Structure formats: C-alpha cells, structure tokens
Amino acid sequence: MRVAFAFLITLLLRFHGCVSLNLEGVSLLTFRSNVEIDPFNALQDWDLRDEDPCKWNGVQCVDGRVEMLNLQGMKLGGILTPELGKLNNLKALVLSANNFTGTIPNEFGGLLMLELLDLRSNNLSGSIPSAIGDLPSLTCLLLSENKFEGANPSWMEKTCMNQKIDHWSKLKDKYLHGREEKIDDNLSTTTSYISEPGDDLHTVRRHLLQESKNLPAVPVSNAPLRAASVPSHGSGTFAATPHSSQSGQKKAPLAAANTLEKKLKRKPRPSKSWVKLIFTVIVPVTSVVFIIILVLIVAYGRSGTAIGPWRSGLSGELGKAFITGVPKLKRAELEAACEDFSNIIITYPNCTVFKGTLSSGVEIAVVSTKASSLFDWSDRSEFQFRNKIDTISRINHKNFVNLLGYCQEDDPFMRMMVFEYAPNGTLFEHLHVKEFEHLDWSARMRVIMGIAYCLQHMHDLKPVVVHPILQSSCIFLTEDYAAKIADLGIFSEPVGKKRIFLNYNKENSMKPTAYPESNVYSFGILLLEIISGRMPICEDDGLPILDWAVEHLKDRKSIKSLIDPSLKSIKDNELEIVCEVAKACVHEDCTRRPTMKQVAVSLREVFGIPPESASPRLSPLWWAELEILSVEAS
Missing domain, CATH: 3.80.10.10 (Ribonuclease Inhibitor)
Structure with a gap:
C-alpha cells in the first residue's frame, strides 16, 4: 500500500x-x-x-x-x-x-x-x-x-x-x-x-x-489576507498530541563502537606529569567528594519520616506521570527575565502576572502563585497546578496564550507558569476603555473568528478541554490584533490554607467546572458584547447584556439597534448571521445549542476568514531560547 x-x-x-x-x-x-x-x-x-x-x-x-x-x-x-x-x-x-x-x-x-x-x-x-x-x-x-x-x-x-x-x-x-x-x-x-x-x-x-536572531511578530498589512480553505492549529510550541511516557525507553545509541574506538586510538597518551597529577591530586579529591555525597544521600534517606505524606503520597504519584514535553525552567532564569519580579502586569487574589523579556528580546508573561511556602500550598493545589500544565500544554493553538514552560521549586518556594505575551491588552479594554485603540468592524470579526477556531480546537481534543471562565477580559490581543484566549483560572485555590496531609477525593477534583455547552453560551454573550460595545452588566442600569438584547434579537428589523454607535461600514448580511449565531448560542436548552464547530462553519461562510488569517503572525524561532533555558533544569 x-x-x-x-x-x-x-x-x-x-x-x-x-x-x-x-x-x-x-x-x-x-x-x-x-x-x-x-x-x-x-x-x-x-x-x-x-x-x-x-x-x-x-x-x-x-x-x-x-x-x-x-x-x-x-x-x-x-x-x-x-x-x-x-x-x-x-x-x-x-x-x-x-x-x-x-x-x-x-x-x-x-x-x-x-x-x-x-x-x-x-x-x-x-x-x-x-x-x-x-x-x-x-x-x-x-x-x-x-x-x-x-x-x-x-x-x-x-x-x-x-x-x-x-x-x-x-x-x-x-x-x-x-x-x-x-x-x-x-x-x-x-x-x-x-x-x-x-x-x-x-x-x-x-x-x-x-x-541568535528572533523575528518579532509582524503586523498584518492593509492588503487583503489571502483566504485559504484550511485551518492551522499548531503554534510552534509543543506537539498537540500528548507525549507518551518516556520512562524506561532507551535513548538512541550515542555513537558506533568502532567510531569511538578509532577516536581513542588517535588520542595521544598523557604525559607522566599528568599521570602523576591524576594519582596525587585528582583521585583523592574525587574520592572525598564521593564519600561526602554518599553520606548526604544516606542522611537524606533516613530523614524521610519527617517529610510526611506530601513527598510519598500524591506528589510522588503525580511525579510519575508529569508532563515531560514542557520545559522546566529555573527560578534564576525567570528572575533575570522579569527584573527580579518587579515588572507586575496585573495582580489577582491568588496569583500575580509579571512581564519578562528574554535576552533575545522575546517577551513573556510569568504567572506566579501568591503562596510563599509549602505550608500554604496544599496537596490539592499541587494536583491542580500539575493538571493545569498537562491540560494547557495539550491545547497548542495559535489563538491561545500557549504555555512555554513552568517553574517548580520548594526552597525558596516557587510555582510559576510561563506563557506567550500578547502586548496589546485585552479585548475588554479595547471595547470599553477609551484610552485603548478602537476596533473597527473588520477587526472585531477577525477576533470573533480567532476565538471560534480556538474553542473548536479545544472541544475537538480527546479528552475535551473547556475554558473555565470565557469572557472578554480573558481574550488578549497580539501586535497585529489577533485574538489569544488565556486561561486565568490557573491558581484557583485560596492562598494561606493549611497544608492537608490526608488523602482527598481525586475524582471529584478532576470533575470539570465548565462544559462545552457553557463555552458556547459564553461565546454567544461575547458576540453581543463585541458588536454592541456594551458591558456584560451595564453600569448605567445594571441590566445583563442578554436581557437588554433579547428583544432586539427577536425582530430582524431592530437588530441594528444592537450595534455599537462608533462602528461604521457594517454589512447587513454579516450582522444578521452574527445575531442568529448569538441567539442560538444562548438558547435556554443547552442541548439545542450548536457546537463550536457548527458556529465556526456558519461564521466563516459569511466572513470568509480562514484560520490562518485569524491567527497572529509569529516567528518559528520564538521558542528556541526557552529550550536552551531549560537545559540546566533537565
């Protein structure tokens, strides 16, 4: 065949x-x-x-x-x-x-x-x-x-x-x-x-x-983007297919035996002075160092009873199946990139987001838990941290804020995730904050398509990946104003909670808090927010955007009342389809809501924006430095 x-x-x-x-x-x-x-x-x-x-x-x-x-x-x-x-x-x-x-x-x-x-x-x-x-x-x-x-x-x-x-x-x-x-x-x-x-x-x-050279993101020119009929899911980071466990696998042979033998034969014999130095200095020093290391290993092994179930229980179990395809980075490297963690982008109740710059000029976002010690970090927190790395690393989509690496150190305590950095703020800011650049109709439709393609990809994964809190503040924009969905629910457990050494129900901890149908509903709300420029909860009357829009959605003649007054050059056929899709997405019966694949197909038919046109332009070398940074940790 x-x-x-x-x-x-x-x-x-x-x-x-x-x-x-x-x-x-x-x-x-x-x-x-x-x-x-x-x-x-x-x-x-x-x-x-x-x-x-x-x-x-x-x-x-x-x-x-x-x-x-x-x-x-x-x-x-x-x-x-x-x-x-x-x-x-x-x-x-x-x-x-x-x-x-x-x-x-x-x-x-x-x-x-x-x-x-x-x-x-x-x-x-x-x-x-x-x-x-x-x-x-x-x-x-x-x-x-x-x-x-x-x-x-x-x-x-x-x-x-x-x-x-x-x-x-x-x-x-x-x-x-x-x-x-x-x-x-x-x-x-x-x-x-x-x-x-x-x-x-x-x-x-x-x-x-x-x-090393590193190409920055190239803004999209004013020329019309060529429509291609095919999506491109990869981001250049890691393979979308989960890597199989490599424990127990033998590495490829490092060299043929005859090649090594020939190399050894060509090497000159060491001089007598070098031989004397080896036996009088190097061998004794090496022996002493070896003995010290052996003593430390034995002492560490005997102190295992004082470590508690944290080391031998859940943590050890997770360690066997932990993700190997994501670079593990050192605190010192991230500390240098983030200027001693002084460059804070935003602070959340349980985590802080820092901006960092690698030596090649590539910008990164580093998300760190506010927990300052293992005492503040429960077994459940560790499980969620590792499970989140596993989940996010599988997404690997151009319209997702992809995971570049993580940092896991106990002394000093550190749990961090390193992500791509999108420099143009959030969709929420561009829709509702006057100081941010206004997005015209075409730009908003490109953002919509990027979100739709990414959600479709997430829902097509096996097992399905669902965004926990999809809203405009979770959508970041790149230099060329392409959408990148971020998962801000990284560290969801309250900090300062006393360490729990007892086992907990891991099955319950893995139950999803959101479902594909809830993502579809949230996407429908996003559509209304994007085309209207109105906040999800209006500041003036406190009315939810859906309650405000529902009457207009029932009557085609009044759907233009939904439009943001600042928008111009709107095509009626595009507006009608957006409203129809939004109405279907927020259907009260979740079983009658469309899938994200159906949503993406419907929107693409009217907008003509393929996945590659909705994606940001990135250099294929942007991740190369991260691989080198992870050498020491490996």
Whole structure:
C-alpha cells in the first residue's frame, strides 16, 4: 500500500495540473508516503483532496505558504525525502524526537529561507551535506543524538554555525574562559558541551542567545489576507498530541563502537606529569567528594519520616506521570527575565502576572502563585497546578496564550507558569476603555473568528478541554490584533490554607467546572458584547447584556439597534448571521445549542476568514531560547 501511495504521489508530481493540491502539498505528501511508522496518527489528516496543506497537523502557513513543519516527538519512522527541499518558503523544519533513518538529503541545501533545522534524537547516519553550510538564513542547527559519521564539515570551521549546533558542536576557546585544551575535530554525536562545568555552560548559552536572531511578530498589512480553505492549529510550541511516557525507553545509541574506538586510538597518551597529577591530586579529591555525597544521600534517606505524606503520597504519584514535553525552567532564569519580579502586569487574589523579556528580546508573561511556602500550598493545589500544565500544554493553538514552560521549586518556594505575551491588552479594554485603540468592524470579526477556531480546537481534543471562565477580559490581543484566549483560572485555590496531609477525593477534583455547552453560551454573550460595545452588566442600569438584547434579537428589523454607535461600514448580511449565531448560542436548552464547530462553519461562510488569517503572525524561532533555558533544569 505504501509503495502504491508513493507511486501515486510521483504521478501527481509529474501531472500537477490534474489535481487541486498545490506543489507544497504534493511535496509533503511525498514525505508522508515514506513514513512507515506513525503511532500517534499525526499524519492522518494529510488529505490529497485538500487544496493546500495549511490545515494539516504540524504544518503552519503564512499567506497560504508553508513556513513551518513541526512534527516533534511524534515517533515517526521512515526516511527524509528530497522533496522536502522543494518547500521554498520553509523557515523552520522541526523533526526531532522521531525515528527517521538514512541520510539528510542534499536537496535540503535548497531551502534558502530556512532559519531552524532541528533533527535531533533520530537515527540519521552518513555525512552532513555541505550545502547546509551555504544556507543564507540558517540561524539554528540542532543535530544531536544521531549516528553521523566522518569529520566536521569544513564550513563549520569557517562560520559560526558550529556555535549553534547544540549538543553536537565543539566549543571555541573564547567560550571556555581561556582554556587551552583542544577538542577533537572528529565528528561524534556523543560530544556534548552540556557536560562542561556550569559556569562554562552559562557563558556559552548566554553568548549564543545574544547572537541568535528572533523575528518579532509582524503586523498584518492593509492588503487583503489571502483566504485559504484550511485551518492551522499548531503554534510552534509543543506537539498537540500528548507525549507518551518516556520512562524506561532507551535513548538512541550515542555513537558506533568502532567510531569511538578509532577516536581513542588517535588520542595521544598523557604525559607522566599528568599521570602523576591524576594519582596525587585528582583521585583523592574525587574520592572525598564521593564519600561526602554518599553520606548526604544516606542522611537524606533516613530523614524521610519527617517529610510526611506530601513527598510519598500524591506528589510522588503525580511525579510519575508529569508532563515531560514542557520545559522546566529555573527560578534564576525567570528572575533575570522579569527584573527580579518587579515588572507586575496585573495582580489577582491568588496569583500575580509579571512581564519578562528574554535576552533575545522575546517577551513573556510569568504567572506566579501568591503562596510563599509549602505550608500554604496544599496537596490539592499541587494536583491542580500539575493538571493545569498537562491540560494547557495539550491545547497548542495559535489563538491561545500557549504555555512555554513552568517553574517548580520548594526552597525558596516557587510555582510559576510561563506563557506567550500578547502586548496589546485585552479585548475588554479595547471595547470599553477609551484610552485603548478602537476596533473597527473588520477587526472585531477577525477576533470573533480567532476565538471560534480556538474553542473548536479545544472541544475537538480527546479528552475535551473547556475554558473555565470565557469572557472578554480573558481574550488578549497580539501586535497585529489577533485574538489569544488565556486561561486565568490557573491558581484557583485560596492562598494561606493549611497544608492537608490526608488523602482527598481525586475524582471529584478532576470533575470539570465548565462544559462545552457553557463555552458556547459564553461565546454567544461575547458576540453581543463585541458588536454592541456594551458591558456584560451595564453600569448605567445594571441590566445583563442578554436581557437588554433579547428583544432586539427577536425582530430582524431592530437588530441594528444592537450595534455599537462608533462602528461604521457594517454589512447587513454579516450582522444578521452574527445575531442568529448569538441567539442560538444562548438558547435556554443547552442541548439545542450548536457546537463550536457548527458556529465556526456558519461564521466563516459569511466572513470568509480562514484560520490562518485569524491567527497572529509569529516567528518559528520564538521558542528556541526557552529550550536552551531549560537545559540546566533537565
């Protein structure tokens, strides 16, 4: 079957005019035809009948052109096809943590727009094509944990690319604090600068991040956005499919035995002075350190009775199944990014939101609980914290404020989540605060579509993800005024509650407080708020917006009375559909409310705004620094 599919794709490449799928889609289908293993069905929605590939899982587009392919951690098995080199607009190719074999195609040298190439943790072999060294836009090259052979390509010595090759590059002397030791030039996938001392790692990482490019969000121009028929759910952060537990899985072999043997044979024998130094100084010191560590471990083990059920009960149980796909960050890194946590955006009863800036200029939002010690942090709080990370990390949508990482430290106590930062405030502020920029009808409709697509995606997940408190203050706007839904119910339990060491009913704690039908209802209220500019509860008469709007919704002739007086250039047919959808969403009988998929389809038919046009424009490299920041914690 796979051979027949590959043959069909080959025919399509020759007779492209006979099908509606564009050339980028055909190239991706050729890649798919060479994927023999797909345990998560990551490529199941790659359909030959689609007009373009922008809605396919892992594919991200801008203006209908494929700019990112992210299939990280999908455990795909097969070979990399040369046709991937035909994706002329590709800026990021992320295929790490899979089981691809064979060599890197020479055709990858034709990806002139490529900025990020991440092929780590596969079983690739052979040599690295020299054409990769000539790529003009390449900023980040990640190739560790493969089986490459041969010496470093000459272009690695002539360019700074070897400084950006992650665990696999050699370090230049200036990054090693003046060390004079030479690192073997022979290429080995086992080589890793992570094994250097902490100070060296910190210096290397900081220098790398200062040099790395990071594209800011690009505002949408006034030109009309090209309508594509396909959604694009990924955000470039983490895979939407939950990662399977990797405990017990063996890592890919770090190098062939014969390669290591040859390397060892080429190394000169140490001088007698060095041998003497080793036996007189290094060995005794190492032995003393080992004994001290052993004593501390034994002492810590004996003190286990004083730790209480917190360590061995719920926390230990959750630790086994905790999310591994989200970077765990150090407090020091976040402290530096947030200027000692002095840059406060907003304060809630149970948490504080800080604004941070990474060294590359990328802005982040850091949400921290107000609990200051483990005494104030109950078992239930810890369960909710970890469960929230699990849930939010699965959403992974361009119109959601996606999770970038988390911080979990006990001394000093810290529970934080790191999110994308949307710089243009909330939808509530733009609708009701005069100091914020006014949104015209087209901008509001784009916001509506972004919210609808995101909610549809959340409700389509297995298990379903429901937003707990959907309202305009939870909708943030990006630089180009695209909507991003935020979950502000992160730390919902009151702070200062005494620690509970007894078991509680975990099943009850996992019961949802909201349902898809309640999200649909809230979306209907949002529609009324967006088109009317009226607050959910009017400040003048205290009347809920639905009670005020219901009479106008019953009569088509009076629906124009719902419109915000400041809005102009409103199309009657669009207004009618919005009102019809809003009326259906707030139906008293929740079983008769439409699904978010039905809502999105109805609105798209009249607005003509596809998912990619409702999404913000983001660089595929915005998350690269977070991955490096998490190295120390891993």
